[in-house]
Amino acid sequence: MKWTKLPERQDDAPRVKNHTAIFYENSLYIYAGFDGTRHQNTLHALDLRNYNWTRPTTCGPTPLARNGHTATLYGSEVYVIGGWNGNLPYATEDIYVLNLKTMFWEKIIPYGEAMVACNMHSADLYEDKIYVFRGGDGSNYLNDLHSFDIPRRVWSKIDAHGNHPSARANHSSCIHNHHLYIFGGWNGIERLNDLYVLDLKSLIWSKPRTHGEIPCPRAGMSLNSLNGKIYLFGGSGVSSACYSDLYIFDPKTLLWSDVHTNQDTPTPRAGHSFTVISCHKLLLFGGSCGNQYPTTYYILDLDPPPQLQPIPPPEDLRLHIRSLFNNPSFSDIKFIVEGRAIYAHKVIITMLSEPFQGMFASGMRETREGSIEIKDISYRTFLILLKYLYTGEVEISAGTEGQSLSTESIIEIMHAADRYLIEPVIIACEHMLIERVTNENAEVIKGCVENIHADNIKSYCDWKIRYKNEF
Structure with missing residues (x-):
C-alpha cells in the first residue's frame, strides 16, 4: 500500500x-x-x-x-x-x-x-x-x-x-x-x-x-x-x-x-x-x-508494483583483483567463447560461483589442459558474468561492442547468470527489464523468465497482467 x-x-x-x-x-x-x-x-x-x-x-x-x-x-x-x-x-x-x-x-x-x-x-x-x-x-x-x-x-x-x-x-x-x-x-x-x-x-x-x-x-x-x-x-x-x-x-x-x-x-x-x-x-x-x-x-x-532488490555494492576484495579481469597474467584457465579467448583464474571464479567450482572439481580433461570451450553462451554475455566475479560490478554494456541491448539480450544474460548462480546480475537485469514491461508484452516476458530464479520481475509481470486494462 x-x-x-x-x-x-x-x-x-x-x-x-x-x-x-x-x-x-x-x-x-x-x-x-x-x-x-x-x-x-x-x-x-x-x-x-x-x-x-x-x-x-x-x-x-x-x-x-x-x-x-x-x-x-x-x-x-x-x-x-x-x-x-x-x-x-x-x-x-x-x-x-x-x-x-x-x-x-x-x-x-x-x-x-x-x-x-x-x-x-x-x-x-x-x-x-x-x-x-x-x-x-x-x-x-x-x-x-x-x-x-x-x-x-x-x-x-x-x-x-x-x-x-x-x-x-x-x-x-x-x-x-x-x-x-x-x-x-x-x-x-x-x-x-x-x-x-x-x-x-x-x-x-x-x-x-x-x-x-x-x-x-x-x-x-x-x-x-x-x-x-x-x-x-x-x-x-x-x-x-x-x-x-x-x-x-x-x-x-x-x-x-x-x-x-x-x-x-x-x-x-x-x-x-x-x-x-x-x-x-x-x-x-x-x-x-x-x-x-x-x-x-x-x-x-492498494496494490503497488513489487519493489526490486537493490543491486549489491562491490566487495572490498574485488577492488584489488579487478585488474586481473580477462588478463592472461597468472591466468590458469582460458575459456573459448565464439572462437575468442577469455582469461580467468580458477581460485577467483570457483570462490564466487558454485557451478564453476563444480566444473573444475569434476576432473574434466579440458580443465586439466587449461582450456574450456563454452558453446551455448555468447561472448559478450560470458564477459559480463566474468567481469562481475572480478569487480562486483554489473556492467551490462561490457563487451556489447556497439550493439544495441535488446530485451532478448537482457533475458539471455539472465539465463546465463541463473546457470552460473550469479544473482546480482539477475537483479541488475530485472532493473533494466522492468522498464520494458508493458501491458502488451507482460505475459511474453514472464514466459521467457519462467525457469529463472527471478521472482521480482515475475511478480511485476503478474501485476501488469492483473491491471492490463487500466490507462
Whole structure:
C-alpha cells in the first residue's frame, strides 16, 4: 500500500471543501464546494492521463452554488442532490442530473413523496436506487432514510427497522455487497465514531460490535469500499483538529486496523473527496484544515508494483583483483567463447560461483589442459558474468561492442547468470527489464523468465497482467 503525491497545478486546481468528485472515462470531475469565501457551482475536470485541469463547458439549467451536496454516478449521468447554498432556507430540496457525454444539466422534479431538504448528508447507489441518509436540513440533525429510484424518478421515504443510527450530519457512508455502512459524524454536541449497517434487502439496521484499532470520533472523513475492505481517511476531531490517518475495516471479521504507509502521507484534512479510480487505486483531493485548503492531491495504491532488490555494492576484495579481469597474467584457465579467448583464474571464479567450482572439481580433461570451450553462451554475455566475479560490478554494456541491448539480450544474460548462480546480475537485469514491461508484452516476458530464479520481475509481470486494462 503506497501513497503517491501527484504533480501540483496550483493555477488550475480548485481549492474547495465539501465538494463532490466523480471518476468517469479517465477524468476526475470536481463539482461545487466552498473555497473559504464563497460557494461554488463550477465544474472542473482532471485528466488522470496527463494531470491537466480543464473547466468543461456545460449547458442547461445549472444548479445554484452549493457545498455539502452529494453526486452519484449512474452510467454516464451524475445525480446531484441537496446541499447548502448560503441562502435561506439553507439546505436545498433539489435534484439535478448532468450527462457527462453531452454536458447537459437537467433539473429533476421527482414523483412520489415530496423532496426533503438535505445538507451534509450521504448518498449511495445500490442497484438502480440512490439511498440518502439525510444528515441535516440546515437547522436540525436528522437520521431519516430516503431513496431515489433513478429509472422511475421516484422519491420515497424508507421505513427501516432495527437499531437505527442516531441523528447526525457530516458523517460518511459506503456500500459493501448489499449493505449500507454509516460511520461517525457530528450531532450538534459531539463527534461520533460509531458504525451502523443497513441490510438493503431486509431493510434492517444493526450496530455491529467492532474491535481492533477503532478510529477516534470525527466528522468530514471519507469512507470507501474496495476489494472486500472498507477504507477510512482523515476528518476532523476535537477542536476541529484534522487527521491524515488511514484505517481499514474488514466487514467479515469486524476488525479495524490503523494502516501505516510510506513517507508521502497526505496532509491532514476534512471535507475532502476520496474517489475510487481503478480496482486498486483511490484519489484524494481537496478538503481543508482550519483555514488551510491543501492544493496537493494524492493517489493511494492498494496494490503497488513489487519493489526490486537493490543491486549489491562491490566487495572490498574485488577492488584489488579487478585488474586481473580477462588478463592472461597468472591466468590458469582460458575459456573459448565464439572462437575468442577469455582469461580467468580458477581460485577467483570457483570462490564466487558454485557451478564453476563444480566444473573444475569434476576432473574434466579440458580443465586439466587449461582450456574450456563454452558453446551455448555468447561472448559478450560470458564477459559480463566474468567481469562481475572480478569487480562486483554489473556492467551490462561490457563487451556489447556497439550493439544495441535488446530485451532478448537482457533475458539471455539472465539465463546465463541463473546457470552460473550469479544473482546480482539477475537483479541488475530485472532493473533494466522492468522498464520494458508493458501491458502488451507482460505475459511474453514472464514466459521467457519462467525457469529463472527471478521472482521480482515475475511478480511485476503478474501485476501488469492483473491491471492490463487500466490507462
